[in-house]
Amino acid sequence: MTHFFSISRFYAMFLKEFIQAKRDRITFAMILGLPIIQLILFGYAINNDPHSLPTALVYTSNDPYTRAIVTALEVSDYYEFSHVGVSASEANDLMQKGEVSFIVTIPSDIATRIQRKDKPTLLVAADATDPAASSGAVSALKNLANEALARVNGEERAIALQRAQRLQIIVHRRYNPEGISQYNTVPGLLGVIMQITMVLMTALSLTRERERGTMENLLAMPANSAEIMLGKVTPYLCLGAVQMTIILGAGQLLFDVPFVGSLWLILFSTLIYVFSLVLLGYFFSTIAKSQMQAMQLMVLSLLPSILLSGFMFPFRGMPHWAQYIGECLPITHFIRIIRGVMLKGADLSQVGNELAILFVFVFVFSLMALSRSKRTLD
Amino acid sequence: MKSELVIDVRDLTKRFGNKTVVNQVAMQVRRGEIVGFLGPNGSGKTTSIRMMCGLLTANSGEGTVLGLDLMRDQLKIKREVGYMTQKFSFYDDLTIEENLAFVARLYKLKPLHTYVDKTLESLGLTSRRKQLAGSLSGGWKQRLALAACTMHKPKLLLLDEPTAGVDPKARREFWDEIHVLAAEGMTVLVSTHYMDEAERCHRISYIAYGNMLAQGTVEEVVASSGLHTLLVKGEDTDKVAHTLADHPDIDQVAPFGSTLHVVGPNEDKLKSAVDEICADYDLTVELGETTLEDVFIKFMSDSKDNMQ
Numbered sequence: 102m103t104h105f106f107s108i109s110r111f112y113a114m115f116l117k118e119f120i121q122a123k124r125d126r127i128t129f130a131m132i133l134g135l136p137i138i139q140l141i142l143f144g145y146a147i148n149n150d151p152h153s154l155p156t157a158l159v160y161t162s163n164d165p166y167t168r169a170i171v172t173a174l175e176v177s178d179y180y181e182f183s184h185v186g187v188s189a190s191e192a193n194d195l196m197q198k199g200e201v202s203f204i205v206t207i208p209s210d211i212a213t214r215i216q217r218k219d220k221p222t223l224l225v226a227a228d229a230t231d232p233a234a235s236s237g238a239v240s241a242l243k244n245l246a247n248e249a250l251a252r253v254n255g256e257e258r259a260i261a262l263q264r265a266q267r268l269q270i271i272v273h274r275r276y277n278p279e280g281i282s283q284y285n286t287v288p289g290l291l292g293v294i295m296q297i298t299m300v301l302m303t304a305l306s307l308t309r310e311r312e313r314g315t316m317e318n319l320l321a322m323p324a325n326s327a328e329i330m331l332g333k334v335t336p337y338l339c340l341g342a343v344q345m346t347i348i349l350g351a352g353q354l355l356f357d358v359p360f361v362g363s364l365w366l367i368l369f370s371t372l373i374y375v376f377s378l379v380l381l382g383y384f385f386s387t388i389a390k391s392q393m394q395a396m397q398l399m400v401l402s403l404l405p406s407i408l409l410s411g412f413m414f415p416f417r418g419m420p421h422w423a424q425y426i427g428e429c430l431p432i433t434h435f436i437r438i439i440r441g442v443m444l445k446g447a448d449l450s451q452v453g454n455e456l457a458i459l460f461v462f463v464f465v466f467s468l469m470a471l472s473r474s475k476r477t478l479d
Numbered sequence: 480m481k482s483e484l485v486i487d488v489r490d491l492t493k494r495f496g497n498k499t500v501v502n503q504v505a506m507q508v509r510r511g512e513i514v515g516f517l518g519p520n521g522s523g524k525t526t527s528i529r530m531m532c533g534l535l536t537a538n539s540g541e542g543t544v545l546g547l548d549l550m551r552d553q554l555k556i557k558r559e560v561g562y563m564t565q566k567f568s569f570y571d572d573l574t575i576e577e578n579l580a581f582v583a584r585l586y587k588l589k590p591l592h593t594y595v596d597k598t599l600e601s602l603g604l605t606s607r608r609k610q611l612a613g614s615l616s617g618g619w620k621q622r623l624a625l626a627a628c629t630m631h632k633p634k635l636l637l638l639d640e641p642t643a644g645v646d647p648k649a650r651r652e653f654w655d656e657i658h659v660l661a662a663e664g665m666t667v668l669v670s671t672h673y674m675d676e677a678e679r680c681h682r683i684s685y686i687a688y689g690n691m692l693a694q695g696t697v698e699e700v701v702a703s704s705g706l707h708t709l710l711v712k713g714e715d716t717d718k719v720a721h722t723l724a725d726h727p728d729i730d731q732v733a734p735f736g737s738t739l740h741v742v743g744p745n746e747d748k749l750k751s752a753v754d755e756i757c758a759d760y761d762l763t764v765e766l767g768e769t770t771l772e773d774v775f776i777k778f779m780s781d782s783k784d785n786m787q
């Protein structure tokens with residue numbers, strides 16, 4: 102009787118957990134509030150149009166073109182030239198210390214090039230660990246410099262715009278060659294936020310029963326391990342869907358994240374991803390002795406998920422051992438799927454492999470949790 | 480035909496680490512009986528009950544519960560018995576009704592709402608069904624827990640200190656309910672550390688520090704202890720109390736108002752010792768009845784001596 106899975110006992114567990122989760126204000130605040138807070142926090146980092154970023158300006162010659170560009174840049178509010186006229190090595194040092202986000206270098210031959218009607222160049226080094234900032238700043242630089250040059254030559258604005266094609270800006274993204282943009286961040290953030298909330302919620306589920314003393318009674322009643330496990334994790338699939346809607350909706354509203362691929366594919370992959378997370382959390386709760394331990398396990402799993410999944414650093418740029426660890430995390434595969442589908446319009450055939458790996462996680466985590474589930478208090 | 484013995488276990492032993500918490504305990508409970516399981520705190524009552532309802536695996540032991548093998552059929556036993564835990568272990572953040580519905584669903588009781596409504600009605604909680612269980616008083620929580628663990632009509636009910644921390648009126652009502660359940664054919668094993676509750680049981684088992692020390696009706700347990708009691712009455716009882724307690728033939732001296740209960744194992748020696756000490760004072764000595772409490776105190780001091 103109890104050896105087989107019973108839908109009605111599963112439903113009893115599901116309903117109980119669902120009511121409890123719904124009634125727990127902290128859970129609710131966390132599930133709804135955390136994505137919003139995170140998005141707003143990350144929103145500053147991925148602001149499309151950041152202003153007043155500290156910049157070092159390197160120039161050596163003192164010709165009228167250089168002076169015009171310097172003046173124009175200084176009065177603009179786009180860059181804040183905190184260090185003007187420093188040497189190249191000083192500028193490098195400043196960037197390494199994090200005191201400037203950009204180094205703009207005006208080559209000494211700019212005057213000769215302009216007079217020779219050659220293509221003048223400006224060099225921009227961007228600290229791309231703060232990646233979103235660079236693209237807007239670079240295009241602003243182009244306009245500012247061109248207008249300045251136009252004024253020196255006494256040209257009209259229209260002609261200056263034509264010349265804009267000619268001014269070349271060479272950008273070096275430092276520290277982060279892949280140059281993750283805000284479009285990459287929001288889908289990744291979806292993965293990270295869900296990893297935090299879903300694993301935490303379920304990691305507490307059994308330890309909470311144990312600490313409240315309700316575990317003994319639950320074990321004394323006829324539900325079996327699979328019914329308890331699924332009954333306890335499935336309510337969070339619904340909450341995960343709510344979270345996903347919030348994050349993707351806000352990503353679209355606040356940051357105009359493109360939405361190229363199939364919405365259904367995104368929904369489905371997110372569901373499988375959340376399923377693997379809640380089972381991972383549940384597995385933690387079968388091994389944790391207290392809520393404190395459950396939290397620690399959750400944090401332990403969170404760190405590699407943020408660092409080694411390709412969310413923070415480009416996956417292919419990591420050393421091999423780190424890539425191997427990354428491959429063992431559901432979030433790595435989820436981020437690949439979601440970036441592929443959302444941003445590049447990948448279809449099922451293209452993300453099928455990654456999706457299959459998520460299913461493997463679901464399967465493996467269930468088995469791990471079930472093998473740790475006890476039917477007695479021993 | 481099932482045996483008349485609903486619980487029939489022997490040599491039940493449980494160790495936690497190298498500490499033996501239950502030591503070769505035997506217990507027999509007949510169908511329809513209310514058996515009291517008495518003993519001081521930490522003596523192994525909860526552990527024994529958990530082993531008998533399939534929640535803990537005994538290190539050794541044999542026997543049957545409801546005709547099912549104690550060691551092999553743990554899961555089946557668990558489903559067949561009703562077990563009420565010592566600490567309230569339903570969900571504080573679910574309403575009374577939701578708790579009952581949860582249990583009814585797990586036991587697949589159908590139709591669900593009939594079961595839940597009936598239980599609420601018999602509890603007298605129909606109008607408070609939407610109240611959170613956590614907001615109930617101790618006495619009500621215990622009644623709710625009892626109702627919840629008897630909803631599936633188990634043949635054997637194991638109650639672990641159901642009346643601890645409950646006021647006397649609620650305690651009495653609780654015992655009335657236990658008797659109603661027994662009259663309906665349920666067999667009940669109930670642990671307690673209140674002596675007076677022993678009187679409400681058909682038979683009692685007394686456990687101390689993991690050892691089962693006595694079983695039987697209250698009268699049998701008192702008689703088997705071999706203790707005798709004298710009552711010393713008068714103005715000067717407090718003057719002799721110390722001298723009496725120090726006498727080798729006297730086990731216990733307990734004042735009850737102006738009366739001293741003097742207890743010892745040998746009737747003749749007890750009498751001569753008391754007469755000798757009380758001769759110089761204005762005191763009367765008469766034969767008294769040994770109480771269960773006297774017996775338990777002897778058991779406790781004996782088993783403490785054994786432990787040392």
Ligand SMILES: Nc1ncnc2c1ncn2[C@@H]1O[C@H](COP(=O)(O)OP(=O)(O)O)[C@@H](O)[C@H]1O
Binds near residue numbers: 525
């Ligand atoms: N899970 C456990 N691990 C270690 N010791 C335990 C455990 N459960 C109970 N004990 C110990 O076993 C002894 C008996 O406990 P218990 O059966 O709860 O006694 P009672 O119910 O009679 O008060 C106590 O000393 C208690 O500390």
Ligand SMILES: [Mg+2]
Binds near residue numbers: 526
């Ligand atoms: Mg106990």
